[in-house]
Amino acid sequence: PAKLKSLKQRWNVRPSEMSKKTLNPIRAIVDGMKLTPNPEKPMIALSIGDPTVFGNLPTDDTVLQAMKEAIDSHKYNGYAPSVGYQKSREAVANFYSCPEAPLEGKDVILASGCSQAIELAISVLCNPGDNILVPRPGFSLYKTLAVSMGIQVKHYNLLPEKSWEIDLQHLESLIDDKTACLIVNNPSNPCGSVFSREHQHKILSVASRNCIPILADEIYGDMVFPGCDFQHLAPLSSDVPILSCGGLAKRWLVPGWRMGWILIHDRNDIFGTGIREGLVKLSQRILGPCTVVQGALESILNDTPPEFYQGTISFLKSNSEICYSELSTVPGLNPVMPAGAMYIMVGIEMEHFPDFQNDVEFTERLVTEQSVFCLPATAFEYPNFFRIVVTVPEEMMIEACIRIREFCARHYRPRSQDSHELDQ
Amino acid sequence: PAKLKSLKQRWNVRPSEMSKKTLNPIRAIVDGMKLTPNPEKPMIALSIGDPTVFGNLPTDDTVLQAMKEAIDSHKYNGYAPSVGYQKSREAVANFYSCPEAPLEGKDVILASGCSQAIELAISVLCNPGDNILVPRPGFSLYKTLAVSMGIQVKHYNLLPEKSWEIDLQHLESLIDDKTACLIVNNPSNPCGSVFSREHQHKILSVASRNCIPILADEIYGDMVFPGCDFQHLAPLSSDVPILSCGGLAKRWLVPGWRMGWILIHDRNDIFGTGIREGLVKLSQRILGPCTVVQGALESILNDTPPEFYQGTISFLKSNSEICYSELSTVPGLNPVMPAGAMYIMVGIEMEHFPDFQNDVEFTERLVTEQSVFCLPATAFEYPNFFRIVVTVPEEMMIEACIRIREFCARHYRPRSQDSHELDQ
Ligand SMILES: Cc1ncc(COP(=O)(O)O)c(C=O)c1O
Numbered sequence: 084p085a086k087l088k089s090l091k092q093r094w095n096v097r098p099s100e101m102s103k104k105t106l107n108p109i110r111a112i113v114d115g116m117k118l119t120p121n122p123e124k125p126m127i128a129l130s131i132g133d134p135t136v137f138g139n140l141p142t143d144d145t146v147l148q149a150m151k152e153a154i155d156s157h158k159y160n161g162y163a164p165s166v167g168y169q170k171s172r173e174a175v176a177n178f179y180s181c182p183e184a185p186l187e188g189k190d191v192i193l194a195s196g197c198s199q200a201i202e203l204a205i206s207v208l209c210n211p212g213d214n215i216l217v218p219r220p221g222f223s224l225y226k227t228l229a230v231s232m233g234i235q236v237k238h239y240n241l242l243p244e245k246s247w248e249i250d251l252q253h254l255e256s257l258i259d260d261k262t263a264c265l266i267v268n269n270p271s272n273p274c275g276s277v278f279s280r281e282h283q284h285k286i287l288s289v290a291s292r293n294c295i296p297i298l299a300d301e302i303y304g305d306m307v308f309p310g311c312d313f314q315h316l317a318p319l320s321s322d323v324p325i326l327s328c329g330g331l332a333k334r335w336l337v338p339g340w341r342m343g344w345i346l347i348h349d350r351n352d353i354f355g356t357g358i359r360e361g362l363v364k365l366s367q368r369i370l371g372p373c374t375v376v377q378g379a380l381e382s383i384l385n386d387t388p389p390e391f392y393q394g395t396i397s398f399l400k401s402n403s404e405i406c407y408s409e410l411s412t413v414p415g416l417n418p419v420m421p422a423g424a425m426y427i428m429v430g431i432e433m434e435h436f437p438d439f440q441n442d443v444e445f446t447e448r449l450v451t452e453q454s455v456f457c458l459p460a461t462a463f464e465y466p467n468f469f470r471i472v473v474t475v476p477e478e479m480m481i482e483a484c485i486r487i488r489e490f491c492a493r494h495y496r497p498r499s500q501d502s503h504e505l506d507q
Numbered sequence: 508p509a510k511l512k513s514l515k516q517r518w519n520v521r522p523s524e525m526s527k528k529t530l531n532p533i534r535a536i537v538d539g540m541k542l543t544p545n546p547e548k549p550m551i552a553l554s555i556g557d558p559t560v561f562g563n564l565p566t567d568d569t570v571l572q573a574m575k576e577a578i579d580s581h582k583y584n585g586y587a588p589s590v591g592y593q594k595s596r597e598a599v600a601n602f603y604s605c606p607e608a609p610l611e612g613k614d615v616i617l618a619s620g621c622s623q624a625i626e627l628a629i630s631v632l633c634n635p636g637d638n639i640l641v642p643r644p645g646f647s648l649y650k651t652l653a654v655s656m657g658i659q660v661k662h663y664n665l666l667p668e669k670s671w672e673i674d675l676q677h678l679e680s681l682i683d684d685k686t687a688c689l690i691v692n693n694p695s696n697p698c699g700s701v702f703s704r705e706h707q708h709k710i711l712s713v714a715s716r717n718c719i720p721i722l723a724d725e726i727y728g729d730m731v732f733p734g735c736d737f738q739h740l741a742p743l744s745s746d747v748p749i750l751s752c753g754g755l756a757k758r759w760l761v762p763g764w765r766m767g768w769i770l771i772h773d774r775n776d777i778f779g780t781g782i783r784e785g786l787v788k789l790s791q792r793i794l795g796p797c798t799v800v801q802g803a804l805e806s807i808l809n810d811t812p813p814e815f816y817q818g819t820i821s822f823l824k825s826n827s828e829i830c831y832s833e834l835s836t837v838p839g840l841n842p843v844m845p846a847g848a849m850y851i852m853v854g855i856e857m858e859h860f861p862d863f864q865n866d867v868e869f870t871e872r873l874v875t876e877q878s879v880f881c882l883p884a885t886a887f888e889y890p891n892f893f894r895i896v897v898t899v900p901e902e903m904m905i906e907a908c909i910r911i912r913e914f915c916a917r918h919y920r921p922r923s924q925d926s927h928e929l930d931q
């Protein structure tokens with residue numbers, strides 16, 4: 084080993100600073116947890132933002148058929164332009180175009196998943212030393228990407244008591260002359276919240292007043308419960324330039340296929356050609372998403388029957404309602420009813436659970452005792468909450484809620500301070 | 508417009524420095540060329556490194572069948588681990604493992620094309636301010652990626668008179684204490700050359716003596732003509748740590764599918780866990796290649812019949828021979844016979860073509876007069892050559908050679924210097 088060690092020192096090959104700065108907080112937290120399920124109870128994972136894992140939410144046959152036709156056509160094996168086939172870009176443009184915010188093929192950049200769409204958008208808008216504004220609680224990728232690129236992250240607060248609307252005053256207070264971009268995620272991961280039209284107008288006012296372009300992460304777009312009105316951000320604005328990121332992952336239930344896109348909304352020519360050309364250049368680094376999926380895209384968007392979308396949504400709504408109504412009667416827990424996406428956030432009244440220091444310990448012990456795993460919301464920079472994914476089969480959701488109730492009943496202390504003093 | 512302009516200034520949204528630094532020399536050169544074909548002659552493009560464009564080189568049915576089975580299985584719609592499914596990584600490991608350089612699943616990172624594999628490899632090995640050594644002539648992506656990341660590029664020379672072997676002395680003279688990585692591309696784009704075992708041993712000696720890890724771009728691995736012996740680099744080394752990048756694009760003729768990989772060869776534990784963990788972290792930014800292709804990978808690698816590979820190779824060899832023998836009798840041209848991949852480099856004796864300043868003008872006029880488009884090798888940092896792609900149908904290759912001969916005959920001047928003086 085001494086000899087080997089000196090060999091290693093002589094070579095001195097070290098992982099780059101960028102790789103060291105690429106931190107995934109979910110992995111960091113989950114890998115640090117002792118997740119040993121109770122052998123008496125089968126594990127229920129409510130932690131995975133992948134709607135396909137339990138097989139109860141298959142994609143539509145139209146979607147699979149479109150892929151097989153793309154393969155059989157023999158037309159989609161070669162290189163596509165790095166921003167995607169023109170025809171596929173036009174299909175996305177047509178699907179999302181509306182009179183207030185018209186889109187053409189040239190306004191669409193295809194990417195390897197919404198993740199790469201977000202990476203491209205941040206990369207083109209921000210320089211090292213700039214800062215971006217991201218929601219708290221929020222999807223961790225924004226920070227992961229930004230930090231790795233030397234971009235500073237400032238968190239603006241969402242307000243659980245207002246269905247996770249943005250604290251607009253807090254948001255505006257964070258803006259300075261280094262602010263390059265505001266990220267708005269609606270519908271939200273991890274909150275499942277959906278902003279009203281009025282609230283979005285107010286967000287746009289903040290951006291407009293301060294001349295900050297918006298990256299709208301709308302990967303859960305249109306995945307909202309009946310009665311709730313989802314509105315894309317761009318059609319509501321007359322001036323703010325917006326890069327809207329989306330993809331097939333969630334609404335079409337095929338996250339593994341890695342098909343995402345950026346919709347460039349720039350009716351006042353504020354991005355100009357510079358940002359568009361920048362996106363094209365950046366896309367040439369790895370050359371876009373799989374061409375078979377690109378070939379299938381037009382049919383996927385145009386031929387998937389409305390019943391498919393409705394089926395997914397009514398399932399998510401029903402499971403959310405089960406989960407919400409079960410957990411809202413559990414002493415010490417405060418679930419916030421979602422209006423879309425696939426998540427519920429649940430507040431933990433930590434003062435009533437003196438056995439645990441924080442949400443990480445709480446969820447860790449929930450695994451040990453009840454074999455139920457929920458992500459501690461510390462993974463979303465929001466301690467004292469946990470997130471439940473509502474895509475699991477109904478029986479699992481019900482069973483999980485029963486176990487969570489049991490767990491809380493065992494650990495709940497009505498007046499935690501007193502009991503805590505008694506312990507000592 | 509005055510009002511609009513001031514609006515734009517107020518917003519001041521500019522493309523990032525990184526996007527501005529992401530330069531694709533091929534695009535820069537091709538976009539700057541006046542490519543107006545001769546209306547009398549149908550266009551023949553010998554410029555595109557995509558073997559699928561003319562339909563004469565389809566992938567194997569096994570490959571398409573594997574994709575359809577992956578779709579029908581309904582098992583490959585969800586997220587895979589960001590470095591790929593374990594089973595798919597193992598399939599790649601088994602395919603490339605050999606006694607001298609054994610591989611396991613953990614040594615394989617799947618990526619979105621060989622391009623992303625290269626991006627990940629450079630990203631994990633290099634910091635801004637470091638330098639990397641890349642071949643001249645060489646594939647332009649290395650420089651595109653490196654420059655965008657603030658990494659300096661140093662070109663080492665390949666020697667056309669020695670079948671494009673590396674000028675090893677020149678290579679070694681470029682190494683300094685900021686050299687983070689040596690990129691070796693074998694078989695080569697744009698040269699079509701294949702290094703002998705002995706030459707690779709010498710390359711490894713340089714790396715070993717100077718403790719420089721190697722990024723081996725082996726995307727054209729095994730695509731060599733009968734009688735020529737292709738040897739992966741890693742099995743030849745006992746100590747140099749090597750990241751070997753490859754993928755399905757070329758050998759399986761499906762470049763659009765974006766399936767690439769890194770094989771981590773590190774028998775002396777010089778990369779250690781740091782580089783491996785760095786690659787995993789970096790892969791989490793955009794989450795790997797399309798899962799359908801991942802699902803099909805094992806069958807693609809194991810079930811594609813040998814006749815398919817042989818068929819491709821004998822076609823490429825035959826077309827290369829046609830092209831070489833035609834052009835080697837054209838006064839003023841010096842083709843270099845390839846031994847693999849899909850390219851031939853052709854030297855232009857510029858002093859005999861006084862009508863043209865350089866290879867860019869030469870190839871531009873070849874389009875105007877003969878409707879034949881070859882990439883000027885300035886795109887590979889190698890002026891006074893052009894590159895021919897040999898994947899086009901045989902008739903096209905023959906017709907293109909006839910036209911190139913005609914073109915050269917018209918512009919060739921036996922004693923250019925004199926005629927040049929007369930012009931003035
Ligand atoms: C808010 C949000 N944006 C983006 C993504 C990434 O989507 P994709 O899988 O298409 O990269 C996710 C995935 O969970 C998400 O929750």
Ligand SMILES: Cc1ncc(COP(=O)(O)O)c(C=O)c1O
Pocket residue numbers: 370556619620621622623646692695696724726753754755756762765766767
């Ligand atoms: C030498 C070389 N490396 C890498 C690549 C990129 O391969 P991929 O299409 O898998 O990204 C190419 C493509 O032409 C190439 O010629």
